[in-house]
Amino acid sequence: MSEQARLGLDEVFGEEGRLAGAFSGYQPRPGQRRMAELIRDAITDQHTLVLEAGTGVGKTFGYLAPVLLSGKRALISTGTKHLQDQLFDRDLPQLRDLLGVNTRVALLKGRANYLCKYRLDLATEQAQLPRREDARALQAIRDWGERTLDGDRADCVEVGDDHDIWPLVTSTNDNCLGRECPLYDECFVVKARERAQKADIVVINHHLFCADLALRQTGFAELLPDTDVVVLDEAHQIPEIASMFFGESVGSRQVRELAQDTRTEQKHEARDQLGLLDAAEALKRSIDPVVEALGRIEADRLPWAELSENQGVVDRLDELAAALDRLVAELEIGAPRGKGLASLLGRARQLRDDLGAFREGRSEADGHAVRWVERRTRSFTLHTTPVNAAGQLKSHVESAPRAWIMTSATLAAGRDFSHFTRRMNLDDARCEQVESPFDFASQAVLYLPPNLPEPAGRDGATEHTLAALRAVYPLLKASGGRAFLLFTSHRALKLAAETLGKHLTELPLFVQGTRSKSALLDEFRQAGNGVLLGTQSFWEGVDVRGEALSLVMIDRIPFAAPGDPVRAAREQRLKDKGLVPFVHMALPEAIITLKQGVGRLIRDTGDRGVMVLCDPRLQTKGYGRQILDALPPMRRTRDGRVARDMLLPADVAG
Incomplete structure (x- = not known):
């Protein structure tokens, strides 16, 4: 395999290679060729490579070519969904055709990026939309939903990706009904995961990568055991994203969505249970007093240790906890009446338990995590964040023999990689720099x-x-x-x-x-x-x-x-x-x-x-x-x- 890969790199990056034949004015870049060689060797030897590739090296083709030529099953994670789409829609097909390989490629995003047909139907039937433009956006999504093959909301050009309507017609890990959903067989998320299972290369993004390693709920965990190569592009972002996902959080967004979804399902499955509607409204009303209590504090991010003695904040959180208890009791009554209410009961219990765990500091006891509060103008989040997520990351890196490629234009401070490798707990990684070709x-x-x-x-x-x-x-x-x-x-x-x-x-x-x-x-x-x-x-x-x-x-x-x-x-x-x-x-x-x-x-x-x-x-x-x-x-x-x-x-x- 090694000799074939070496010959393959000559054919790709040489003066008479495939890239030279495809791009007018192409000039071979020694740094790009060196990068490809380092990655080829990492794939062959199944070791971890931390590689800083300076601006202009041609990083994307530098790692795609050896991955494609290896014939190995690979996961490629990018820093943003935009780069993920660029890889899948442009770079991979282009290079795959140039190399003449038949590699099967799939795109996998987090579930919130896919239209949920069940929630679309609920929104159409019951949503109270305050603005005409919301109603127009909902109708545009319905029309697009009839045409789309993969349900990726990035392809719905009629409605902006940041429009407020999307949370009503997409699912989260909290509100997805899973196999209990009446439209499970038509689910775009399920179909995306099935395509990923059959692919040789799966393109994901760092948020999905870290969320799944932490939660095992997004479909990627099923792919990792059979993967020979993992490429983390823009890898400098990973430590901070990992800390966010390996931690725990509970906030006003989850509470508000739980209250809203309860109202929707009450109308759908338990219209006569008015106590459930009252409990949902009471839960929604309990959010603003917490926001107001936190609003009296200057800082936007504070350690919980400084707030735990603030009686105003403590009392408002007590009221929120009581509202959650009340909703749980009502959902226990209503859950047997429908799958939607049964799912909501699980969410409400989890939210109640997460709030209790935060206030009791169960995850902070060993000193490896810190509790803190983030407040915004109309919202708040209670976080428990690991001081360093390196241990969790390392366990996945060492879970099986495979190549890990971590690359970016910025991984070292000068020539020192220790800051990155310490945060990733990569004691044995090979660290290399490929200089920019620019003068x-x-x-x-x-x-x-x-x-x-x-x-x-x-x-x-x-x-x-x-x-x-x-x-x-x-x-x-x-x-x-x-x-x-x-x-x-x-x-x-x-x-x-x-x-x-x-x-x-x-x-x-x-x-x-x-x-x-x-x-x-x-x-x-x-x-x-x-x-x-x-x-x-x-x-x-x-x-x-x-x-x-x-x-x-x-x-x-x-x-x-x-x-x-x-x-x-x-x-x-x-x-x-x-x-x-x-x-x-x-x-x-x-x-x-x-x-x-x-x-x-x-x-x-x-x-x-x-x-x-x-x-x-x-x-x-x-x-x-x-x-x-x-x-x-x-x-x-x-x-x-x-x-x-x-x-x-x-x-x-x-």
């Missing part, structure tokens, strides 16, 4: 504006944002827009949008939050002279090539905000081990995140541009050099004229 020294300038204030405190943060805008303003003029301005807080983003809206009227501004991310990017590309302002979601997974993007500004080093209860617990755990939290957590996290943001600038061999980093600590603090040395080797300058000249046409520069 950063000639393609990009890194501008470090002089004399900027430090972004400290509320007033200092405001002054820093304004100073950063003053520093980048002449460059925006020189570039004629074509810029990303990336911020570490929504407050800074808002201030920048207001300021530039007054002083940069000749260029179109595209501000995160005003439209969907995809719409903003499409409009930015089409404008040709736009300035896009974004926060964290625009730091990674965004690909704008060519002259449409020639200037990127990042306002400050992306250190995590202080006060987060989970981070505080992780810091304490590091201290208990004799490690320094800043050195072993905060700094490598900031480097990895900053590398993601910097990676937006140069996306192709023909790209040129300027990266502006507006945090003076990069020049004044000892760790600043460590951060700068971990970035691509761009030409550095503190002279704004050098940065400006890089953006001007050659006959104008100077």
